[in-house]
Amino acid sequence: MSDNWIMIVPKLSEHIPSEANAKATLELLERMMPDADEIEIIQNEHVQFFDCGANFETVSCTRCNADIDVDWWGEAMSLDYDEKAGFQLNEYRLPCCSSSAALNLLNYSFHQAFGRFALSAMNPNIGKLSDDVVKKIEAALVCDVSVVYRHI
Numbered sequence: 001m002s003d004n005w006i007m008i009v010p011k012l013s014e015h016i017p018s019e020a021n022a023k024a025t026l027e028l029l030e031r032m033m034p035d036a037d038e039i040e041i042i043q044n045e046h047v048q049f050f051d052c053g054a055n056f057e058t059v060s061c062t063r064c065n066a067d068i069d070v071d072w073w074g075e076a077m078s079l080d081y082d083e084k085a086g087f088q089l090n091e092y093r094l095p096c097c098s099s100s101a102a103l104n105l106l107n108y109s110f111h112q113a114f115g116r117f118a119l120s121a122m123n124p125n126i127g128k129l130s131d132d133v134v135k136k137i138e139a140a141l142v143c144d145v146s147v148v149y150r151h152i
């Protein structure tokens, strides 16, 4: 038995959409994903990590495209996370090409995101969202979003 989630996360990690926009988007998702077990709004005081679970394959550098060692990444994740204040998203010097980047600016396959807000749909059973659907969601939420597909 496995479960899947589609999580919609604003691209700006600190951004929280207005309550009215969040509610309108929730209703939009409920119409688009009638089979979902649950669709909820997640909102946090601090930045949290929305992971893709078993879909995680690689993390890589957006500058030089090299894969980043997962152990290095794990250590950077621990270092960046403050128990009281969540993820700080500080810049770290990367092991590949010695450019610096915050953890939310790395390339994850599958995609993973950092944020204070998400809309999360459990077992929506609709596959991947098309670009058109993502645009509709962005229009309803009034911000740019990225989509995390979590499989557990």
Ligand SMILES: [Zn+2]
Pocket (backbone or CB within 6 Å): 061, 062, 063, 064, 065, 066, 094, 096, 097, 098, 099
């Ligand atoms: Zn690099």
